[in-house]
Amino acid sequence: MEMFKSLIIILLSSVLVNNxxxxxxxxxxxxxxxxxxxxxxxxxxIAVTAVMLMATAVTWPIQYFLLxxxxxxxxxxxxxxxxxxxxxxxxxxxxxxxxxxxxxGLGVYLPLITTNCAVLGVAINNxxxxxxxxxxxxxxxxxxLGFLLAxxxxxxxxxxxxxxxxxxxxxxxxxxxxxxxxxxLAFMGFxxxxxxxxx
Amino acid sequence: MKKNHNxxxxxxxxxxxxxxxxxxxxxxxxxxxxxxxxxxFGMGIAALAVLVCSNVLISLLRKIIPDSVRIPCYIVIIAxxxxxxxxxxxxxxxxxxxxxxxxxxxxxxNCIILGRAEMFAGKNSVGKSALDGIGMGLGFTLAxxxxxxxxxxxxxxxxxxxxxxxxxxxxxxxxVKAPGGMLVYGMLIALVYVITSGKAPLKKSFxxxxxxxxxxxxxxxxxxxxxTEEQKGDAQ
Amino acid sequence: MKxxxxxxxxxxxxxxxxxxxxxxxxxxxxxIIKQNQEAAANEALLEVMPxxxxxxxxxxxxxxxxxxxxxxxxxxxxxxxxxxTTTGYGSGFVIMCGVSADGTVTGTVCLASxxxxxxxxxxxxxFIGKDAAGVDATDTVSGATKTTQAYKNAVxxxxxxxxxxxxxxxxxxxxxxxxxDNLSAxxxxxxxxxxxxxxxxxxxxxxxxxxxxxxxxxxxxxxEEFIPVDESGNxxxxxxxxxxxxxxxxxxxxxxxxxxxxxxxxxxxAKKTASGNFIFEVKGPGYGITGGDxxxxxxxxxxxxRVSMTPEGKIIDTLTVSQEESKGIGDACADEKxxxxxxxxxxxxxxxxxxxxGATLTTNGYLKAIERAFEALNTLKGxxx
Numbered sequence: 001m002e003m004f005k006s007l008i009i010i011l012l013s014s015v016l017v018n019n020x021x022x023x024x025x026x027x028x029x030x031x032x033x034x035x036x037x038x039x040x041x042x043x044x045x046i047a048v049t050a051v052m053l054m055a056t057a058v059t060w061p062i063q064y065f066l067l068x069x070x071x072x073x074x075x076x077x078x079x080x081x082x083x084x085x086x087x088x089x090x091x092x093x094x095x096x097x098x099x100x101x102x103x104x105g106l107g108v109y110l111p112l113i114t115t116n117c118a119v120l121g122v123a124i125n126n127x128x129x130x131x132x133x134x135x136x137x138x139x140x141x142x143x144x145l146g147f148l149l150a151x152x153x154x155x156x157x158x159x160x161x162x163x164x165x166x167x168x169x170x171x172x173x174x175x176x177x178x179x180x181x182x183x184x185l186a187f188m189g190f191x192x193x194x195x196x197x198x199x
Numbered sequence: 200m201k202k203n204h205n206x207x208x209x210x211x212x213x214x215x216x217x218x219x220x221x222x223x224x225x226x227x228x229x230x231x232x233x234x235x236x237x238x239x240f241g242m243g244i245a246a247l248a249v250l251v252c253s254n255v256l257i258s259l260l261r262k263i264i265p266d267s268v269r270i271p272c273y274i275v276i277i278a279x280x281x282x283x284x285x286x287x288x289x290x291x292x293x294x295x296x297x298x299x300x301x302x303x304x305x306x307x308x309n310c311i312i313l314g315r316a317e318m319f320a321g322k323n324s325v326g327k328s329a330l331d332g333i334g335m336g337l338g339f340t341l342a343x344x345x346x347x348x349x350x351x352x353x354x355x356x357x358x359x360x361x362x363x364x365x366x367x368x369x370x371x372x373x374x375v376k377a378p379g380g381m382l383v384y385g386m387l388i389a390l391v392y393v394i395t396s397g398k399a400p401l402k403k404s405f406x407x408x409x410x411x412x413x414x415x416x417x418x419x420x421x422x423x424x425x426x427t428e429e430q431k432g433d434a435q
Numbered sequence: 436m437k438x439x440x441x442x443x444x445x446x447x448x449x450x451x452x453x454x455x456x457x458x459x460x461x462x463x464x465x466x467i468i469k470q471n472q473e474a475a476a477n478e479a480l481l482e483v484m485p486x487x488x489x490x491x492x493x494x495x496x497x498x499x500x501x502x503x504x505x506x507x508x509x510x511x512x513x514x515x516x517x518x519x520t521t522t523g524y525g526s527g528f529v530i531m532c533g534v535s536a537d538g539t540v541t542g543t544v545c546l547a548s549x550x551x552x553x554x555x556x557x558x559x560x561x562f563i564g565k566d567a568a569g570v571d572a573t574d575t576v577s578g579a580t581k582t583t584q585a586y587k588n589a590v591x592x593x594x595x596x597x598x599x600x601x602x603x604x605x606x607x608x609x610x611x612x613x614x615x616d617n618l619s620a621x622x623x624x625x626x627x628x629x630x631x632x633x634x635x636x637x638x639x640x641x642x643x644x645x646x647x648x649x650x651x652x653x654x655x656x657x658x659e660e661f662i663p664v665d666e667s668g669n670x671x672x673x674x675x676x677x678x679x680x681x682x683x684x685x686x687x688x689x690x691x692x693x694x695x696x697x698x699x700x701x702x703x704x705a706k707k708t709a710s711g712n713f714i715f716e717v718k719g720p721g722y723g724i725t726g727g728d729x730x731x732x733x734x735x736x737x738x739x740x741r742v743s744m745t746p747e748g749k750i751i752d753t754l755t756v757s758q759e760e761s762k763g764i765g766d767a768c769a770d771e772k773x774x775x776x777x778x779x780x781x782x783x784x785x786x787x788x789x790x791x792x793g794a795t796l797t798t799n800g801y802l803k804a805i806e807r808a809f810e811a812l813n814t815l816k817g818x819x820x
Contacts, residue, residue, distance in 0.1 A: 006522070023377045025230040029310065032226065074286060074461045077304045078278040078453065085274060114274075117227050117308045124301050169389040173223055177385030185378040260449070265442040272449050279453030283460045290464035293471045 007138045010131075014142030016190035020118045021150040022183060027118030031150060032176055036158050041151035049144025051091070051113045052122050055084050056140040059123040060133050080123050085114045118147060153183060205330055212334030218311045219342035220391040225311040229343060230380040231302050236359040239347035241295040243340025245284050245303060247333070250312050252280045254320040254332035261321050273316045278307045311339060349383055350374045480508055480516050483542035484533035487514060498599055501592035505529075507600065512536055515600055517593040518546070521585045528555050530586065532562075532593035539566045543590060554582050559590075567594050621661035624651035631771075634752045635706075635714050635743040636685050638678035653679070687714065690815060699814060701807045703739065707815075714743045715811050716756060719804025722796040723759035735759065738797070740774070740804040746816055748809065750785065753777045760797050774801065782809045 020026040030044055059080050067073050092110045095103035113119055122143045126136035157179055166175050218224045225246070232242040253276050257264075264272045285303050289296045296303065306312065315335055320328040352358055354374030356366040373379045480490050489511035495504070506518040513536030520529050528548030533541035543559035554576055561573050570590050575583040595605040618629045625647030632644040632653070643656040653664040655675045664670040664679050690705040699705075706714040718737035725735045736759035743751040753774045776788040785805050790798040 025227045025377070025380065026305070028226045028230060074282055074457055075454065077282045077285070077307055078275060078450075078457070081274055081278045081307055082271070085271060114308075117305045120308055121301055121305055124304055128301065167389075169392040170385075174385045174389040174392070177381045177388065181378040181381035181385065184381060185373070188376065188378065263445060264449075265438065265445055267438070268442040268446045272446055275446070275449050275453055279457060282457055286457075286460050286464040286468075290467040290471070293468075293475065 007135065010135055010139050011142040011145075014139050015146040015149060016187065016193075019146040019150060019187050020121065020143050021147055022180070022187045024121070026121040027116050027147055030116055031147075031154065032173065032180070036155065036162075038152065038155045038159075041155035042148070045144070045148030045151045047110055048113055048116060048118065048147050049141065051084070051088060051110070052119055052140040052144045053137065054087055054091070055080075055119055055123050056126055056136050058083055058087060060126060060136050063127050076124065076127070077120075081114075081120055084119055084123070088114050118143065150183070154180065157183070205327070208327055208330045209334040212331065212336075212338040213341060214338070216335075217338045217342055217391075218335055219339060219346075220388055221395075222311075223388070224314060225309045225339065226384075227305065228302050228309060229346065230377075230384060232299060233343055233347035233350055233380060233383075234375040235298070235351050235355070236344060236347045238295070238298040239343040240340065240359075241288070241292065242299055242302065243336070243343045245288060245299075246306050246309060246311070246339055247336025248284050249277065249280045249306055250315060250336045250339075251329055251332035252283075253277045253312060253316055254328040255325055256280075257316045257320040258323060258325045258328035264321075269321065270317075273313060273321075274307070277312050277316065281307045311335060346383055346387060349387075350379060354379055479531050479544055479546060480533075482544050483531050484510060484514055484516055484535070485542065487516070487533065487541075488512070490516065493600070500596050500599060503589055503592050504596050507596060509600070513601070514541065515593075515597045517596050519589045519592055521589040528582075528585075530555070530559065530589055532559075532590055534593055534597035537566075538594060538597060539564055540570065540590060540594070543586075543593075555586055558583050558586050562590050567591065570594065617661045618645055618654050621654045622647060622652050622663040622665075624665070625649065625654070626651075629654065632682075633741060633743070633754050634682070635687065635708050635712050636681050636710060637712070637745060637751060638681055640674045641678045644678075644682070655679070681710075685709065695811075695814060699807075699811050701804075702811045705811060705815065711746045712743055712751065713746070713812055713815065714741065715808045716741050717804040717807045717811070719800035719802075719807070721758065721760050721800025722794070724800070738800045738804060740801060740808075742777070742805065742808040744808065744812055746812075748782050748812060750777050750780050750805070753805075760794070777801075777805060785809075 014020075018024065021028060021031045027048070030048075062079060062083065063073075063076065067075060067079065088110050092103070095110075122140050126139055129139075131139055158176065161175055161179060170178070212218065216222055219226075219229050228242050228246070233239045253273070256276055257273060260272075260276075281304065284306070285296075288299070288303060315331060319331045323331070348358065352363065352366065353371050354376075355372075356363050356370040371379075374383065477490065481487060487510045490508040493507045493509050495507060500507075501519075503519040503521050504517055505520050508516040510516065510533075514534060516531060516533045518529065518531045520527055529546040530543055531546055532543040535541045540562040542563055545555045545559065548555050558576065562570055565573070570587060573587060575587060598605050615627060615629065619625060619627045622629075626649055628648040629645040630648055632646050634644060638644075641655050641657060645654045645656070647653070650666065652666045655662045655664065655670075655672075655678060657672075657674065662670060662672045662675045664675060668679060668683065670676050670679065686709045687706045688709075690707055692699060692702060692705055695702075701718045703716045703718060705716075708714070717740050719740055721738040723736040723738060736757070738758045738760065739756040741754045741756050743753075745751065755769045755774055758769060773789075777785060780787075786802060
């Protein structure tokens with residue numbers, strides 16, 4: 001029960017309190033780029049969540065059973081990024097072969113995920129935070145869902161922004177960033193709520 | 200003439216093709232590490248070092264690396280240099296290491312570096328690639344320092360850790376937090392547009408097609424490019 | 436085919452070269468990093484113990500310490516600096532706590548944390564200069580109870596660690612655990628599950644009796660001694676044997692309360708043993724009865740107290756059967772430490788007990804219940820004789 005509770009806390013705080021996009025700025029490039037349409041935003045969010053879960057499932061054992069055992073901790077970054085790149089490649093091939101329809105839906109987002117800093121970020125953060133395997137998986141799920149949430153929320157806002165008449169210098173990315181700033185401001189409010197829920 | 204050309208390679212990264220404000224690359228560190236000047240400067244220099252080293256090595260190996268595996272090769276080289284820089288910072292600048300945290304390792308996936316590898320170092324001579332790396336790195340550093348100065352002075356009433364007492368009662372604390380970063384960045388992009396009167400080069404001309412982030416970038420490209428074109432048309 | 440082979444080879448070669456470069460850099464930087472970390476750790480040591488000198492890391496393998504303790508540094512003048520990892524609201528935080536030779540906290544600092552509100556960074560200042568009792572009395576921060584309570588427990592653990600390392604001993608178990616361990620040691624057949632027996636007979640020299648939940652025997656407590664009695668009634672101690680025989684021989688019969696429905700309306704049940712003792716279950720108006728006032732149309736729940744007493748009016752045993760007092764206070768009044776105070780008292784001195792602090796109404800409810808038990812005793816003694 002205690003463990004279940006701590007997992008819920010990890011999940012909620014990585015979705016709301018420590019939302020990667022809105023409070024840690026990880027994965028902000030696709031956030032600004034892809035979040036224009038709702039279906040794109042959802043597709044990207046789901047693909048990122050899936051890759052995060054897979055990447056964690058692979059990198060966690062590699063770190064603890066391979067790198068740490070052999071004293072090769074300094075190869076972390078290089079190994080993790082290669083694993084993520086290979087994983088993404090593999091998933092894309094598999095999807096293409098076995099589920100072309102799903103590939104059509106998600107496939108276009110896969111290659112961009114390799115250099116999505118949120119994926120590498122969550123893999124490294126799970127190690128530095130000293131999470132157990134299950135905690136790491138839950139935290140990855142939370143970060144992925146947080147990313148999805150931010151993307152979906154923002155795509156709605158984006159379509160409104162595109163229709164309004166904005167002073168010329170602010171058009172495009174400038175106003176997008178300013179809007180993102182306000183969403184981020186709203187998310188800061190969650191810090192107190194989650195703590196109070198479980199205090 | 201040739202000298203001039205080299206100089207322009209160096210300078211274009213600093214002003215005309217500034218990676219942060221004009222090309223809108225490497226947004227994560229730009230936002231995350233600019234809440235204080237010291238951290239931002241450190242981040243800029245670390246990225247500069249990685250950029251120069253990887254540009255030089257990739258340029259050296261450009262005839263050896265087969266086209267089909269070039270992206271994985273670039274990633275390995277960049278991740279390697281990032282780790283080296285990370286270890287050096289950890290050993291000799293522990294305070295900076297603590298300040299930058301995971302963002303140091305995340306230089307690996309900074310699009311500026313992979314983008315320059317793909318667009319420039321993979322096609323040009325060693326010397327030019329080094330100059331390009333220095334130029335882009337300096338442009339990145341300058342942008343980070345500019346942004347962090349605004350955020351730290353106004354948000355924390357200090358500069359590089361030195362307190363500015365008379366600003367203390369007026370500090371806008373949220374500027375050093377996450378939302379403040381996005382707000383200041385958005386304002387600066389608009390400001391750069393005004394200063395260059397909309398003549399900043401399109402992101403398309405920089406082309407990030409080779410970057411694995413390409414599709415994302417392209418959407419971003421169109422997102423930021425479309426209004427620019429339109430604005431240009433209006434301006435003329 | 437050839438092309439893909441060369442591609443793979445080149446990729447591998449690049450990987451190998453980078454790995455070698457990394458290994459080289461690592462061999463140069465790793466010792467410096469380690470040195471830096473040690474220096475930083477020493478700095479933290481001085482922060483929590485400003486007057487400390489000559490810190491030395493201790494080997495803890497020979498000691499049994501609280502589970503939170505990860506590292507201890509011994510200081511030259513007899514102090515200790517303890518590093519503890521504790522779980523608060525998030526995945527936990529690490530604090531370092533200095534304990535001086537006289538057992539007070541010299542300082543604490545949070546080394547690493549994933550908590551969200553940041554109280555762990557400032558809360559430590561509350562403990563400086565306090566001893567164990569002072570730490571116990573420190574209030575947690577409402578709204579961040581988990582974090583601050585964890586911090587408090589960790590500081591307590593640090594103080595205990597200093598005592599253990601200083602050669603003293605500290606029982607890290609809570610009182611219930613200690614009791615259960617003692618009972619299990621006396622009667623292993625009880626498999627660690629015991630219930631306190633409610634006693635209605637006068638048994639000289641016995642403080643308490645516990646029965647094994649699986650029926651495998653009893654444990655009699657005399658002072659600090661735990662004396663087992665097996666299921667067939669065998670025991671080595673004569674006092675215990677006598678007491679056991681009395682308890683086994685004891686029989687009770689219910690007393691019909693209908694004739695007394697008017698006078699003894701607060702007695703819910705009454706029994707009489709063959710030896711003439713009475714057992715009453717009495718309602719007492721505590722805070723659970725709105726404001727302790729039962730003269731207006733009473734709403735809420737009474738405190739139900741079970742009391743056994745001799746015909747001469749001496750209380751043998753008491754027990755809280757049920758109570759609906761407000762949280763915290765209710766726990767205190769259901770604790771044997773409180774109601775056990777009535778044992779052995781008579782009608783003239785039962786009011787000389789320590790009240791529950793801050794809970795006058797609850798304490799009064801108990802006193803009222805005992806008073807009613809004496810009333811019932813006087814009535815029934817007269818009636819039955």
